[in-house]
Amino acid sequence: MRRMIILECADDKLTGTLDEAAGETGLLIVSGGNEIRSGAHSGQAQCAAQIAAYGHPVLRYDRRGIGDSEGVNGGFLSSAADIAAAIAAFRREVPAVRRIIAFGNCDAAAALALYHDGQLDGLILANPWVIERQDDDDVMDSPAPPSAAAIRARYWERIKNPRSLIDLFTGKIDLKKLLGGLAKATQKDAPSGLAIQMAAQLSVINVPVRLLLAKRDTTAMAFMGAWNSDVFAAVRGHPNICLSSTDSASHSFADDAAKTWLLEQILQEIGSEGGT
Incomplete structure (x- = not known):
């Protein structure tokens, strides 16, 4: 049953x-950006509903x-x-719950990494947001400038395309601009x-953390740039942390294959308790 x-x-x-x-492991969904609790396209x-059908209570909130x-x-x-209020309400409303795993995408993943504060039994962090803005815009309301990792991926796709060579030789591609872009793409983001x-919070975490990335999403690419840096060295070697990715460009895992993959990953983390 679903209730407010x-x-x-x-x-x-x-x-x-x-x-x-009826399960003893619950899922707390934290919305990213200015999204309401139903998520993009009610995702x-x-x-x-799907997680509950597998036997796990699920709480979402605005x-x-x-x-x-x-x-x-x-x-x-x-x-x-x-986040603390949601955890307290979950335990109050569903006293049978013994474990709470939290899922968040984008800046919700960042918030959970920063503010879990020992109140949760596991984290599922999707496409974590690691980009800092110079203004007050919400991360979901306006696009961030592409990271060097995203620029590299974009240029690599163009280079692999035979049509790009034809466009280069026929003058449809500005060689000066191309060389400038390639130079920028070789830079590493600090x-x-x-x-x-x-990284500081995750390096000392004592509960399981599952990082999930849509490979071709620009936010995920920016995170991978940070992940591969020295700053995340202790996180990469942490026994409680694993990272998985799927070949999708959808930030919200909206395509069918990514949606199925995401559900499977969540269920693997929280376990099945006898649902459908």
Whole structure:
């Protein structure tokens, strides 16, 4: 059964949706950017229903200032209290739950990495956001400048395309611009302050963490640039952390193959408790 619940966060009331099931391991879904709890194209609502069918209760919620919730939207870096409120409400509403695994995509993944604070039994972090902006734009509302990793991938795809050689020889491609782009693509992005904070938190985590990436998503490419840097060396060698990827460009895993892969990955992490 699916029902709405109210979460208390400081002086504000947040709205959540609980998909009930009998299992002792629950999934907490944290929305990224300014997305409401149903997710892009209702993807999170569909995922919740599927996970519940496998025997796991699932809680989704709108953080402060988003959707049906009260308060001011302070962005993902101000969401520690929202996450804590959701965990407390989950345990209150479903007292049979003994373990809570949290899933977040994009800046929600970053928020969970930063603010899990020992309250969760595992993290599933998809396409984690490691790009810092120079303004106050929300990460989901305007595109970030492409990382060097994304630029390299783009130029590699063009170089592999025989049509690009024809366009180059016929003058349709600006050689000067191409050389400038290739020079930029060879540069390595210095890890952002956000990436450094995330690495510091993950390097000492004592619960399982599953990192999930859509290979051709630009946010995932930026994360891989950070992942392969010295800053993440301790994280790469951490026994509790694993990284998997699927060949998709969809940031929200919206294509059928990516959607199926994501569901399988979540179920592997939380385990099946006798559903369909």
